[in-house]
Amino acid sequence: MTQPSTRSSTLSSTLSTMDSAASTDGAVVATQDVILELKDVSYRYKPGLPLVLDHMSHAFTSGRMHAVIGPSGTGKTTLLSLLSGLAVPTGGQVLYEGRNLASQDRYAYRASKIGVIFQSFNLMPGMTVSENIIMSMKLAGAYHGKQQAKETVLHVLEQVDLPDEYADRRIGHLSGGEQQRVAIARVLSYRPTVVIADEPTGNLDPESTQIIIDIFRGIVDDGRTVIIVTHSRQVASACDDVFDLSTIKQRTRQRKAVRRSSI
Numbered sequence: 001m002t003q004p005s006t007r008s009s010t011l012s013s014t015l016s017t018m019d020s021a022a023s024t025d026g027a028v029v030a031t032q033d034v035i036l037e038l039k040d041v042s043y044r045y046k047p048g049l050p051l052v053l054d055h056m057s058h059a060f061t062s063g064r065m066h067a068v069i070g071p072s073g074t075g076k077t078t079l080l081s082l083l084s085g086l087a088v089p090t091g092g093q094v095l096y097e098g099r100n101l102a103s104q105d106r107y108a109y110r111a112s113k114i115g116v117i118f119q120s121f122n123l124m125p126g127m128t129v130s131e132n133i134i135m136s137m138k139l140a141g142a143y144h145g146k147q148q149a150k151e152t153v154l155h156v157l158e159q160v161d162l163p164d165e166y167a168d169r170r171i172g173h174l175s176g177g178e179q180q181r182v183a184i185a186r187v188l189s190y191r192p193t194v195v196i197a198d199e200p201t202g203n204l205d206p207e208s209t210q211i212i213i214d215i216f217r218g219i220v221d222d223g224r225t226v227i228i229v230t231h232s233r234q235v236a237s238a239c240d241d242v243f244d245l246s247t248i249k250q251r252t253r254q255r256k257a258v259r260r261s262s263i
């Protein structure tokens, strides 16, 4: 997959002038800029099953658009579950702003810090766009009365480039691309610090994909961090950083082979 080399090299040179630390996969990261960090993370779904993630370390810097890529089955969705606090690593730690997520209130974290956009959108098809957004605001504790909710709905619809009149449309009457935009708007309504999306352009044509990319870029420009699990070259090349799980897995295999040969 094409790597966004120009943005990555700019990132490296910027970071070299800041306080920095080497992560275990060799990357240099600015310590004050890291929002989410995987520290030697391993995960298996059940005892006896193989490790899906094997001693993985990586730092996600804030205010950037990150892609997580890798062939099917390399653990992208699993990683997303760990970053969003839906699952806890079986080894190592996931740190949010330097604190172990496992020892924090993960419900509060999911409600206010992290906005997750699932592949299936999880929108209520029989309800309107506005009702879907307001339901999420209530769940996240971001609902402060009808007027504030109405203003927020219109604001987030604008952020995802949908006209005001979409507020009263039923989800079931929208196209796939429009539903994706509503799913993003819903997450933005409670102003999370990090937005995580699982294959947000999976079924979209290049033009609709570009619209979604531009929306995510707007979210980053608004001061948030975006992490996108994707198979799309178009999306990965538009991101500031690319975390390639196949490369990490290859390094782990090499490390293990070296260890075996030295025994």
Ligand SMILES: Nc1ncnc2c1ncn2[C@@H]1O[C@H](COP(=O)(O)OP(=O)(O)OP(=O)(O)O)[C@@H](O)[C@H]1O
Binding pocket: 045, 046, 049, 052, 070, 071, 072, 073, 074, 075, 076, 077, 078, 079
């Ligand atoms: N609930 C589960 N129980 C057991 N194994 C699981 C479970 N969910 C996923 N796996 C396994 O974990 C591995 C990684 O799955 P995951 O869905 O994270 O990969 P992925 O990279 O997101 O794949 P894709 O690109 O196809 O969505 C796969 O081998 C999968 O079969």
